[in-house]
Amino acid sequence: MENKKVLHIVSVSFSLRYFVGNQFHYFQEKGYEFHVACSDSPEFIVLSHEFGFTPFPVSILRSINPLQDIKSIYTLYRYMRREQFDIVIAHSPKGGLIGMLAAYLARVPKRVFFRHGLVFETVTGLKKHLLINIERLIGFCATNIVNVSPSVAKVSDRLHLNTSSKNELLGKGTCNGIDIAKFKPRLGFKDTTVxxxxxxxxxxxxxxxxxxxxxxxxxxxxxxxxxxxxxxxxxxxxxxxxxxxxxxxxxxxxxxxxxxxxxxxxxxxxxxxxxxxxxxxxxxxxxxxxxxxxxxxxxxxxxxxxxxxxxxxxxxxxxxxxxxxxxxxxxxxxxxxxxxxxxxxxxxxxxxxxxxxxxxxxxxxxxx
Missing domain, CATH: 3.40.50.2000 (Glycogen Phosphorylase B;)
Incomplete structure (x- = not known):
């Protein structure tokens, strides 16, 4: 099998364990090479050793900051051109905005956005319209959109966040599955008096x-x-x-x-x-x-x-x-x-x- 290079992009390293986790080990055994772009932190480096990926620190702020965001897009663009990734996968609205724009400009052949949720559902006014249009821009730049649940896919289609043909659903939903050996019933932990x-x-x-x-x-x-x-x-x-x-x-x-x-x-x-x-x-x-x-x-x-x-x-x-x-x-x-x-x-x-x-x-x- 031809080795493939994959870049994941997240805004905070904390989410890596939940969004990707054991995927790193599963696919590394199949010959895939993983890099991760994320805001720098001590935890980011610790996770890179635990999961065996190459870390690439880049500032991905959760809030909108045009100057910093443009700088981060350019930094990622240069990194993608240098490393020649086969697949770029971005998570969360901000990671998706920075990552998909950079991957689109770098002409990465497969650009995947994981739509983990719809932040705009609990906001109103101009901010809601801005967030919806950010999702549409991400949808335009991506080649594949993973909606993490059928109901997220339904709202995405209703609001035309991206072309429906780009939509993917993993099983009945989820982004990463459940480790059923870790999360399982165990005896002896319950207080039977309450x-x-x-x-x-x-x-x-x-x-x-x-x-x-x-x-x-x-x-x-x-x-x-x-x-x-x-x-x-x-x-x-x-x-x-x-x-x-x-x-x-x-x-x-x-x-x-x-x-x-x-x-x-x-x-x-x-x-x-x-x-x-x-x-x-x-x-x-x-x-x-x-x-x-x-x-x-x-x-x-x-x-x-x-x-x-x-x-x-x-x-x-x-x-x-x-x-x-x-x-x-x-x-x-x-x-x-x-x-x-x-x-x-x-x-x-x-x-x-x-x-x-x-x-x-x-x-x-x-x-x-």
Missing amino acids: VTIGFVGRLSRDKGLIDLIDTWKLLCIEYKSIRLLLIGPADERDPLPQATLDQIYGDPTIEYVGGVSNTSLYYNRMDIFVLPSYREGFPTVTLEASASQLPIVTTKVTGCIDSILEDITGIYSENTAISLYRSIKYYLDHPDMIKDHGINGRMFVEDHFSENLIYKEIEEKLFK
């Missing part, structure tokens, strides 16, 4: 944390042996109100762990998983929870709507505290459904989202 409802993700408004904490106050009036386990960092760009934070830090029935490098064992402490998000691309955390044999409560929004089988692996809630209360209450009142939906969820992930299945699709749809 029912633990868990959340994994950024503590932000977009993730529905205000609704979740308001729901929690209602649940605690009715149920005494319950606990809320929150895993994830506080989001400085979309901060929670102080009253919500005070409740999280001060309520003895809430355990806030913060950000962790490996979430797999924390799922094993939960009985029910909740993601009350207002927007997602495709929520990997719900698949991780399902792989860990947990029933899911999530919302009918873009991305989330594709991550469960209704009344089989989980149930939906509206984006309100009272609806979320009713959905969680259903599981608390029907413990047999907790077990059944958890078992079904594990099978759902094994059948459709395991890494090996998704990596074969990536090779067939993007690397050929």
